[in-house]
Amino acid sequence: MRLVSRVAAAGEYHRSMDTPARIKLADVAAAAGVSVPTVSKVVNGRYGVSAATTEAVQRAIDELGYAGNLSAAALRAGKTQVLGVLVAEFDPFAAELLKGADKAARGSGYELLAHSGGFTHGWERRSLARLGGTLIDGAVIVTPTVLDGDMVVPVVAVDPHFGPNRLPTIDVDNFDGTLQATHHLIELGHRRIGFLGGRSELDSAQSREGGFRHAHAQAGLEVDPTLVVEARYQAELAATITESWLDSANPPTAIVGANDVSAIAAMNVAQNRGLSVPADLSVVGFDDVPDAALATPPLTTVREPLHDMGAAAMQMLLDRIDGNSTDTHVRLPIELVLRDSTAPPRPGRA
């Protein structure tokens, strides 16, 4: 007997040295002299507890600093008043969306949890399965690549890489983006324009190429097939393709990148060859990531309203959860941001 209690005391002493005891419902119940379920009712504001008891429990809660255990509550109740924003990684794109989503969620009665699922294939599905249904009551998923069928919880996708037909979606008019960008170059006088395409299996990439082609058609221009190559949104590929174009007998005077990364890579290649951007080569990007404005020269590009997209996605999720949802697709406007990487072609080279 004596021994046991001394051991216990030692254990507690040790614990208080590093990790203090996590106070739980049972501790509060003991302190208030009531049962565990009663405390639970008070915590969750359920009816059927006397004012006196409520007050006693509340005092115990405050004194002990009880804050609950999300995992346990989630597991049991199946809902949590927490919404998730699921991303592959916290990159600039995702961070911006997150800010918008946070703002939209404010005051909704839901807390926000953002989760980065890593780069592995199928992160969308895995994150959703691991968190959905217990930890989070719904999710905004950012740029999912694969995600089919019914979900365990309400889900809204932002800029999914597979048309807006499968999931409630927030996206931008990718077609219109490259349309404007290409139109801008044509208006400056460019006639040979290269297109560094995205990942052709993705919906967004196809739309962006479509806009590029349509701008040419509108202007009565032919698209040289050798000037439309798939750079798969990657810097290295974009650089290689740009090299080969500039090596050719009849190089383009301007390039449209399907994303900023490709466009910036193209600028670098040109500049490393002693060419001037935009005097010798004009370049336009897509996305307007922070790097675009910081590039030398600052990159003309198509801006997506990231902040608004995050807010719109969260709002749509909230609507779906409340049940008063009708929208299934919101498309936000893009905007061509003119900076210093575009100019008329050199005389005689157009």
Next chain:
Amino acid sequence: MRLVSRVAAAGEYHRSMDTPARIKLADVAAAAGVSVPTVSKVVNGRYGVSAATTEAVQRAIDELGYAGNLSAAALRAGKTQVLGVLVAEFDPFAAELLKGADKAARGSGYELLAHSGGFTHGWERRSLARLGGTLIDGAVIVTPTVLDGDMVVPVVAVDPHFGPNRLPTIDVDNFDGTLQATHHLIELGHRRIGFLGGRSELDSAQSREGGFRHAHAQAGLEVDPTLVVEARYQAELAATITESWLDSANPPTAIVGANDVSAIAAMNVAQNRGLSVPADLSVVGFDDVPDAALATPPLTTVREPLHDMGAAAMQMLLDRIDGNSTDTHVRLPIELVLRDSTAPPRPGRA
């Protein structure tokens, strides 16, 4: 017997209509023809499972797309291989830190969960209590104001508003920041410089005021007591104070804001009075939030390396968890970013 199975079948059918069945360990076990604990062992890579069984289980997992339930696992095991970044809200400051933390966590074997606790007093403690110990194995807390004593899980604070003595901390040299900013103004020729102070109860605010004063001392200059006023990091207060300074008989020719918000408010006040910034009034801020660069004119300010701070905090947390931790305080360098809101004072007014 017969009845029971028909009821079950009906239940499953109905469920597949809206929310598909959440597959659990038991489902996998049934499919693989083994017990639940055996599947658990396979999932967690424990020893003591035959190769044949492992393979069968693995196949069932893949087929069913099992992904586990974080809440349940957390509740039982007490650890999750997930680390948290706790913030009051996902503002630009927090988003930037998050990116850095994400990068540092990559490849560590931990996933990242970011949580915005809202604006309520004591969000730091509540978020930590709700998530700590079950959902997350450790946390980086951004700009906590109150947080004492021992924590339930390893914790690292970023830019806490109370000296670096209580928690492992990542911060910047606030003193050096305003020192450099003020020195810059003095070098330009300014002699009457106003200081829009922060919240004086906070450690960071005191250091920033200290740097301001020290720069004067170094230059052999007196600080006019009427030119050091507490704006509490708030735009409205900063505006009011600036108004009164500009109304005075001997107004300052330059202003140092304890944060960018104050500085930008001061610029607006001056410009609304028809004064030119920087010709009539030079202004310097602190933080380098995105608004600073976008202000008119772009604000000269003290930049904190947010990205690096997030990464350093995560690294410190990882070290603490691994036990091979020695550092308890890392201080990152600030940098004075010269933009267009500072210039020499008008001749004869210095």
Next chain:
DNA sequence: CTGTTAGCGCTTTCAG
């Protein structure tokens, strides 16, 4: 109004 009972999905002994 309060407490007892049961169980969410998972992991951990510990028998077999």
Next chain:
DNA sequence: CTGAAAGCGCTAACAG
């Protein structure tokens, strides 16, 4: 090597 039993902290029924 495998399964049966117990329980993490909490909440939803129900009984008292």
